[in-house]
Amino acid sequence: MVVMKPELAFGWIIPEIVITLSAVFILLLSAFRRKNDIGRLAGGVSLIGAGLALFFTCRLWNSDIDIYNGLYTIDNFGLFFKALVLVISLLVTLLSLRYVEREEMIKGEYYALLLFGILGMMIMVSSNHFVTIFIGLEVMSIAIYVLCGLLIGNPRSAEASLKYFLLGAFATAFLLYGIALIYGTTGILDVREIARYVTSGNFLITPAFMAGMALLIVGFGFKTASVPFHMWTPDVYEGAPTSITAYMATGVKAAAFGAFLRVFYTALYPFLTEWSGMLWVIAVLTMTLGNITALMQNDIKRMLAYSSIAHAGYILIAFAVGDRIFSASILFYLLVYTFMNIGAFAVVILLGRKEAPNTGIESYAGLATRHPMIALAMSVFLLSLAGVPPLAGFMGKFYVLSDAIKAGYYWLAIIGVLNSVVAVYYYLRVIMYMYFKEPEGEIGRMDLSPAYAVVIVISIWALIHMGIFPRSFLLIARESVNIFM
Amino acid sequence: MFQEIPSGLCLVLSGIIFSIGAIGAITRRNVIVIFMCIELMLNAVNLAFIASGNAFSSMDGAVFVFFIMTVAAVEAAVGLAIFVMVFRLQGTVNADEVNLLKG
Numbered sequence: 001m002v003v004m005k006p007e008l009a010f011g012w013i014i015p016e017i018v019i020t021l022s023a024v025f026i027l028l029l030s031a032f033r034r035k036n037d038i039g040r041l042a043g044g045v046s047l048i049g050a051g052l053a054l055f056f057t058c059r060l061w062n063s064d065i066d067i068y069n070g071l072y073t074i075d076n077f078g079l080f081f082k083a084l085v086l087v088i089s090l091l092v093t094l095l096s097l098r099y100v101e102r103e104e105m106i107k108g109e110y111y112a113l114l115l116f117g118i119l120g121m122m123i124m125v126s127s128n129h130f131v132t133i134f135i136g137l138e139v140m141s142i143a144i145y146v147l148c149g150l151l152i153g154n155p156r157s158a159e160a161s162l163k164y165f166l167l168g169a170f171a172t173a174f175l176l177y178g179i180a181l182i183y184g185t186t187g188i189l190d191v192r193e194i195a196r197y198v199t200s201g202n203f204l205i206t207p208a209f210m211a212g213m214a215l216l217i218v219g220f221g222f223k224t225a226s227v228p229f230h231m232w233t234p235d236v237y238e239g240a241p242t243s244i245t246a247y248m249a250t251g252v253k254a255a256a257f258g259a260f261l262r263v264f265y266t267a268l269y270p271f272l273t274e275w276s277g278m279l280w281v282i283a284v285l286t287m288t289l290g291n292i293t294a295l296m297q298n299d300i301k302r303m304l305a306y307s308s309i310a311h312a313g314y315i316l317i318a319f320a321v322g323d324r325i326f327s328a329s330i331l332f333y334l335l336v337y338t339f340m341n342i343g344a345f346a347v348v349i350l351l352g353r354k355e356a357p358n359t360g361i362e363s364y365a366g367l368a369t370r371h372p373m374i375a376l377a378m379s380v381f382l383l384s385l386a387g388v389p390p391l392a393g394f395m396g397k398f399y400v401l402s403d404a405i406k407a408g409y410y411w412l413a414i415i416g417v418l419n420s421v422v423a424v425y426y427y428l429r430v431i432m433y434m435y436f437k438e439p440e441g442e443i444g445r446m447d448l449s450p451a452y453a454v455v456i457v458i459s460i461w462a463l464i465h466m467g468i469f470p471r472s473f474l475l476i477a478r479e480s481v482n483i484f485m
Numbered sequence: 486m487f488q489e490i491p492s493g494l495c496l497v498l499s500g501i502i503f504s505i506g507a508i509g510a511i512t513r514r515n516v517i518v519i520f521m522c523i524e525l526m527l528n529a530v531n532l533a534f535i536a537s538g539n540a541f542s543s544m545d546g547a548v549f550v551f552f553i554m555t556v557a558a559v560e561a562a563v564g565l566a567i568f569v570m571v572f573r574l575q576g577t578v579n580a581d582e583v584n585l586l587k588g
Contacts, residue, residue, distance in 0.1 A: 131549055138556045142563055149567060155574040156585050162571045163586070165564050166519055170510055172560075173526035176553060177503055180533035184496060187541035189549070208496070235586040 009067035012060065012074045015053035015082060016122055022049025023115035030108020039107040043097045046111040047090065050118070054086040064483070070190055071129045078126030080331060080480035081258040084338065085121040088251045089114065091342045091455050096243045098449040099349050103241060105150050113150075114247070117143035121255035128266065130179045130189045133259050137175070137223070140255060141168050144248060148240040160239025167222065167232040175219025181212030182267075191267035198270050205271065213268055213275055217282070220263075223256035226316060227285040230309050234293075237305035238359075242352065245301060246345035249308045250338045257315060257334060265324060265484045272322045279320035280412060287313030287419040294426050300348055301359045303426060304341070307385060310423060311337055317416050318400045321407045324484040329399035331477035336384075336396040336466055343381040343459030347374060350452050364430055366439030371446065375434045377456045384463050386427040387420050392466035399474065495536030503529035516571075516578045520564055527557050 026042045057079055064075045100107050120140025127133050149161030185208050188194050197203055221229040237245045290310030297303040318330045351358045368375035384393035404413040466473055509522035531550045538546020572578050
C-alpha cells in the first residue's frame with residue numbers, strides 16, 4: 001500500500017475524468033445546439049466516453065493504491081465494480097438511443113445525467129473512506145432522482161421521481177446517522193482504520209456502535225431494495241422511463257452492494273456475529289416477499305421490480321454467510337443479474353410505444369407467432385432469471401447456495417431453493433402468454449432498431465457464455481475480493 | 486464555551502432531533518413538510534458529527550458537516566423542482582393524493 005502525493009495521482013482516476021468530461025461536453029452541446037437534433041450526437045459521445053473509461057479501467061487492473069490521503073482507493077474490488085457499471089452504462093445508452101427519441105425526452109440532459117449517475121457509482125465503489133462513499137452515493141442518487149422524472153408531462157414519471165426522492169433522502173439521513181454514530185464511538189472515518197482500531201483490543205462495543213451498524217444496514221438496504229426497505233421499488237420502477245428502470249435495477253443495485261460489501265467486510269467484519277443474524281432475517285424476508293408479491297403482478301415492469309427485490313435476497317444469502325472468499329459469488333451474481341435484467345428490459349422497451357407502453361402481461365400474448373426471435377430472446381432472459389441451466393442465472397444461484405451450504409447455513413439454502421421454485425411460476429407465466437395465448441387485438445408495428453438487437457445479442461451471448469464457462473468470471477471475482485484478505 | 490458542554494449530551498440531543506425528524510417524515514402528509522423533517526434529520530447528523538469531532542479533537546467531523554450541508558442544498562434544489570413538477574401535473578403535493586402508482 002503506497003500513499004501518493006495528491007498532485008501526482010491523476011493517472012489513477014482517468015476513467016472518472018473521462019466520464020466527467022463527456023458529461024460536461026454533452027451539457028455544453030445541448031446548451032449551444034437546437035434540442036431536436038442532439039440525440040444521436042449526445043448518445044455517441046456518451047458511448048465513446050463510457051467505452052474509453054472502460055478501456056482505462058481494465059488497464060488499471062491489479063493496481064492497489066491509495067490516493068488523495070486515503071480518500072480514494074484504486075483496487076481490484078473497486079475496478080471490478082467500475083467495469084461493471086461502465087458496461088451497464090454502455091448497454092443502457094444503446095437502449096436509450098431510440099427510446100429517448102420515441103418518448104421525446106430532453107436528450108442532452110438525459111445522457112449527461114446518465115453519465116453523472118455512473119460517475120457517482122464509480123466514486124462510491126472505489127473508496128475506503130466514508131466521506132467519499134457518501135459523496136459518490138449522493139452524486140448517483142441525485143442524478144437518478146431527476147432521470148426518473150424525465151418523461152416530461154407524464155404524471156406517473158413525476159410521481160416516481162417524487163417517491164424516489166423522498167425515500168432516497170430519508171434513507172440517506174439514516175445512512176449518515178449510522179456513519180455519525182460509528183464516528184462518534186471510534187473517531188475514525190476510514191473503514192480500514194476502523195477495522196484496525198476495533199480489533200486492537202482497547203475497543204469495547206457500545207450500544208451506539210451497534211445502532212450505527214443497524215442504521216448503515218437500513219441506509220444500504222434502501223439502495224439495494226431489500227425488504228423491509230423496498231416500498232419504493234415497484235412504484236418507482238413502474239413510473240420511471242423503462243431505460244432508467246433497467247439502469248436502476250442493475251447499476252444502483254450493483255454500486256450499492258459494492259459499497260455495502262466494502263464497509264461490512266472491512267470495517268465491521270470483526271462484528272460478523274452481530275450483523276450476520278440481521279442480514280439472515282433480511283435475506284429471507286427479501287426473497288420470500290419479493291417472490292410472493294411478484295406472483296400477483298400483471299404488469300411486466302412491476303413483476304420485474306419484485307423479481308429484482310427477490311434477486312437482492314439471493315445476493316444477501318451470500319452476504320449473510322459472511323465468508324470473505326465466498327463473497328466472490330456476490331460479484332458473480334451481480335454480473336449475471338446485470339445481463340439478464342437489461343436484456344429483459346430491452347424487450348419491454350421494444351414492445352412499447354409512446355401512446356401505449358404495452359407493459360401489461362396481455363400485450364405479450366401471441367408474441368411468438370408475430371415476432372419469434374423477440375419471443376425467443378425474452379424466453380432466454382426469463383429462463384435465466386428463473387435459474388434454468390445452462391444459462392448464467394443458474395450458475396449465479398448455484399454458487400450463492402453452495403456457499404451457504406459450505407458454511408453450514410442449511411436453512412438459508414433451503415429457503416433460497418424453495419424461493420427459486422416459486423419464482424419459476426411467474427417467469428414461465430410470461431413465456432406461456434408468449435407461446436400459447438392468442439393475441440388480443442393488434443399491437444402495431446414494432447419500433448425496431450439495430451441498437452436494441454446489439455443489446456439483446458450481447459446479453460444472450462453473455463448469459464450463455466457465463467452459464468457454460470463460469471470459471472474464468474468467478475476467478476476474476478475472486479481476485480477482486482482478495483482485498484478483504 | 487462549547488467545550489463546557491459534554492459531548493454525550495450533544496449526542497443525546499442529536500438523537501432526539503433525529504427521532505423527531507424521522508417521526509415527522511413518516512407521519513406528515515405534505516411533501517414539503519416531509520422534506521423539512523428530512524432536513525431536520527440531516528441537521529441532527531451534523532450536530533452529532535460536530536460533537537464527536539470535538540470530543541476526539543479531530544477535524545474529520547467538521548469537514549464531513551460541510552459535505553452534508555452542500556449535499557442538503559443540492560437535494561433541496563432538485564427536490565423543490567420535483568415538487569413543482571408534480572404540483573403542475575397533479576395539482577397537489579399531498580402524499581396521500583399523489584397515488585397514480587399503487588404500491
